[in-house]
Amino acid sequence: MTANVMVIVERQFDYPRQVVFRAWTAPEEMAQWRGSPGWHVEAETVTSDLRAGGRHHHVKxxxxxxxxxxTTDAVFTEYFEPDVFVARQRITGDPGIDPDRPLELRVEFTKMGRDGTLLRIVQGPYDAEVAGFHSxxxxxxxxxxxxxxxxxxGGVR
Structure with a gap:
């Protein structure tokens, strides 16, 4: 199998970029929402050194x-608050991801209108058979x- 599929997901939020960016990067906030339904992030495992070259870790x-x-272990290769961060990830424990093949995660935060944020996630490469599941x-x-x-x-809008 060849990992050659990038997953791209976008969603607009009616909150300022700084608020959405913080939810993604502040460990105490990230631990409250990350994980698909039926999963949760173990709060005490979340660590982030928020800078290029800094490390990130969490366990779902x-x-x-x-x-x-x-388990996700990552190194930030780009970090520009509140615009974008890019991390090279090693994910273990997910049967659809080869832990010896790093993934790249790029998360972009684009100002939309007065106080909105367009969030764009690009992650991969995935094998075609599992890309849809991860999307x-x-x-x-x-x-x-x-x-x-x-x-x-809610009051920040």
């Missing part, structure tokens, strides 16, 4: 079976991000 657990763990996972996680922002940043 399956809610109904905490022995199922997916759907990002869509579900962004739904959780929307709920988190509505709950915590």
């Amino acid at each position: 657990l399956r809610d109904n079976d905490p022995s199922v763990r997916v 759907k996972g990002w869509e579900l996680e962004l739904g959780r991000l929307q709920e988190f922002l509505d709950r915590t940043a």
